[in-house]
Amino acid sequence: MFKAKITVTLRSSILDPQGKAVEHGLHSLGYQSVSHVRIGKHIELSVGVDSKAEAERIVREACERLLSNPVMEDFSFTLEPLKKPAHVKG
């Protein structure tokens, strides 16, 4: 079993109005030194397979088919082994 941490970000050429709004909010709070705010998604999930290669294939496909918009977004992810929870025996 593996835990995947996925980051989905807007491509740099795509305008990010949400990031602009947050930047404006931070400036209003007095944080004038903050700039280039970009907002993306962080997704964590577990993959119940034994092989890391298989987990990687599943996560990559999930990102391409559902979790990101390949026209506007890029994704990256890390995988780490996860022990089965104690209540899942065998």
Place this chain on the structure above:
Amino acid sequence: MFKAKITVTLRSSILDPQGKAVEHGLHSLGYQSVSHVRIGKHIELSVGVDSKAEAERIVREACERLLSNPVMEDFSFTLEPLKKPAHVKG
């Protein structure tokens, strides 16, 4: 100048309906091995100060005051030095 990469996640005790919807979508696409989907935010921003300690203070305050909801969410971040862009002279 520093670049901050911030991750804001829902606390594990808080239900995540968006994550449940994504999990359901992945199962519908055939990825039955995926579980425990949780959705958070990924925020990137630049902080135009010289000291790393000062950048850390600003990002921490920004997270506490605007970027996260301290009742429901946790945040973590990394800071890395960033060269000034070439068009910003002096």
